[in-house]
Amino acid sequence: MFFWLSFFLLAACQQHDDDGGHDGHDHGAHQHANDHMHQTPFDSLVERFNNPERDAWQKPDWVIGLMGDLEGKTVVDIGAGSGYFSFPIAAKGARVLALDINQRFLDYIKQKRDAMSEKPAIETRLVPEDNPKLMPGEADDVIIVNTYHHIGNRPDYFHKVKTGLKPGGALLVIDYKKEELPHGPPLEMKLAPEAVVSELQQAGFTEISVDEESLEYQYVVMAR
Numbered sequence: 001m002f003f004w005l006s007f008f009l010l011a012a013c014q015q016h017d018d019d020g021g022h023d024g025h026d027h028g029a030h031q032h033a034n035d036h037m038h039q040t041p042f043d044s045l046v047e048r049f050n051n052p053e054r055d056a057w058q059k060p061d062w063v064i065g066l067m068g069d070l071e072g073k074t075v076v077d078i079g080a081g082s083g084y085f086s087f088p089i090a091a092k093g094a095r096v097l098a099l100d101i102n103q104r105f106l107d108y109i110k111q112k113r114d115a116m117s118e119k120p121a122i123e124t125r126l127v128p129e130d131n132p133k134l135m136p137g138e139a140d141d142v143i144i145v146n147t148y149h150h151i152g153n154r155p156d157y158f159h160k161v162k163t164g165l166k167p168g169g170a171l172l173v174i175d176y177k178k179e180e181l182p183h184g185p186p187l188e189m190k191l192a193p194e195a196v197v198s199e200l201q202q203a204g205f206t207e208i209s210v211d212e213e214s215l216e217y218q219y220v221v222m223a224r
């Protein structure tokens with residue numbers, strides 16, 4: 001059974017810093033996350049992201065199902081990487097905007113898309129580190145998987161994400177639990193879900209729920 005802990009974060013006085021210094025400002029840990037990832041060669045990263053064994057713990061169908069019926073919707077995949085989520089989201093009938101700071105990943109997605117007989121509606125977009133470059137209300141939903149901890153000044157960044165979301169649209173943050181795990185970055189680069197909630201609250205999201213039970217290695221934070 002899923003255990004959902006819901007917060008309705010309405011008062012500014014509820015904002016707190018309970019993650020040992022995660023005050024939402026950029027201390028450079030996100031840069032370490034990118035440096036750490038790029039210690040692995042590009043082809044090995046793609047192999048790791050696309051590893052079919054990942055499906056068992058990543059549960060992509062369950063994750064995508066959290067966004068409901070996607071037919072005709074526009075879903076933004078921030079830090080799309082090899083498109084592990086972009087392709088199955090597009091297969092559900094959504095138009096996907098695959099965002100990344102790394103052109104090599106976007107080229108990989110484009111080549112894979114163009115080699116398919118029925119081309120999925122995936123558009124790639126190269127973005128700077130500090131801005132998802134969304135037009136106001138462009139996205140029905142936004143998903144960011146294993147990438148939240150790569151981003152600097154997250155309250156500012158996710159305020160921009162909020163502007164790019166249609167009213168009522170969902171932001172789905174999936175990232176590694178702050179524990180020693182067989183997957184994910186070193187412990188010091190991981191973020192507790194409480195830090196994510198606090199930062200999203202600072203970004204202006206008011207309805208936030210946390211699920212730490214459904215996925216083995218990751219939590220799910222849904223914000224509207």
Ligand SMILES: C[S@@+](CC[C@H](N)C(=O)[O-])C[C@H]1O[C@@H](n2cnc3c(N)ncnc32)[C@H](O)[C@@H]1O
Binds near residue numbers: 127151
């Ligand atoms: C660990 S990978 C996750 C890829 C994919 N979401 C998945 O679950 O397989 C992180 C991705 O985020 C990208 N990235 C890092 N910082 C970013 C930023 N500030 N904005 C957008 N993408 C970023 C990296 O280039 C990389 O493709």
